[in-house]
Amino acid sequence: MIRSVVLGTGSALPERRVSNADLEQQLDTSDAWIVERTGIRFRHIAGPHETTATLAADACRAALNSAGVAAADIDLIVLATATPDQTFPATATKVQAMLGIDDCVAFDVAAVCSGFLYAVQVADSMLRTGVHRRALVIGAETFSRILDWEDRTTAVLFGDGAGAIVLEGQESDAATGRGILATKLHADGRHNDLLYVDGGPSTTGTVGKLRMKGREVFRHAVVNLAAVLEETLVIAGLTSADVDWVVPHQANARILDATSRKLGLSPDKIVVTVDRHANTSAASVPLALDVAVRDGRVRQGEIVVLEAMGGGFTWGAAVVRF
Known part of the structure; x- marks a missing residue:
């Protein structure tokens, strides 16, 4: 395959x-x-x-x-x-x-x-x-x-x-080969008003500014990220015990902590860069992945889970045998 x-x-x-x-x-x-x-x-x-x-x-x-x-x-x-x-x-x-x-x-x-x-x-x-x-x-x-x-x-x-x-x-060998093993994406547009930009070409003709209701976003993030991570592991035929590293969207350290607890994952398996980069939106996962690869944590053959949630709401995960 x-x-x-x-x-x-x-x-x-x-x-x-x-x-x-x-x-x-x-x-x-x-x-x-x-x-x-x-x-x-x-x-x-x-x-x-x-x-x-x-x-x-x-x-x-x-x-x-x-x-x-x-x-x-x-x-x-x-x-x-x-x-x-x-x-x-x-x-x-x-x-x-x-x-x-x-x-x-x-x-x-x-x-x-x-x-x-x-x-x-x-x-x-x-x-x-x-x-x-x-x-x-x-x-x-x-x-x-x-x-x-x-x-x-x-x-x-x-x-x-x-x-x-x-x-x-x-x-790639189906059982042991490297590569992307599974992905899963979601979206729910009903939550537009919790995290959005108040402008755009077809509405205001301006770029607009970011607006967010942080408490509500936090609540959805913890539930959705834990659920999609488990969902994607099932598709890949794996469990949380098989995971070597989770590289999550770097939005908030408290979200990362709450997600790891909800999944029963050791905090040592979570790659964290939010302290030095803050939330870089779509850049945060690949930024954190590159940091972990270059400092030697993520190595070839390991199971790495990428996951994120953003405005829309949109959320998703990918399981990779690195």
């Missing part, structure tokens, strides 16, 4: 790192308040010369280098973002041009914080048909551009960044 195998990972962060102490200078907040409620200590904020596309391209270069693959060998780019450089064309095509790829399929996926999981399933489906061979799957965001910097309840939560993986369709 053909499976989509992760050949390499990469990530990129803006040059400017902003601490909680820095935010104390402009918001009615404190380091202690932010850390206690979210676990966040730092975030990176894009400068004038940095965009979703430039961060994505840097992450792709790192992933290609990690994989030992030339940009010219990529025939599919799927980029997850809620903060594109332009309404159109797709930011993926800008990344394609930055990487010097003359021709390949390139498009964006919009599912907010779950976007990378959606992009993974789309790319995996296209690779398994055999029509495409190698893909760059990217999550990239500049959420700082849609934040209300006078709203302390949301401004402290988010950061900018990008993460990418190189996937290759390979013949």
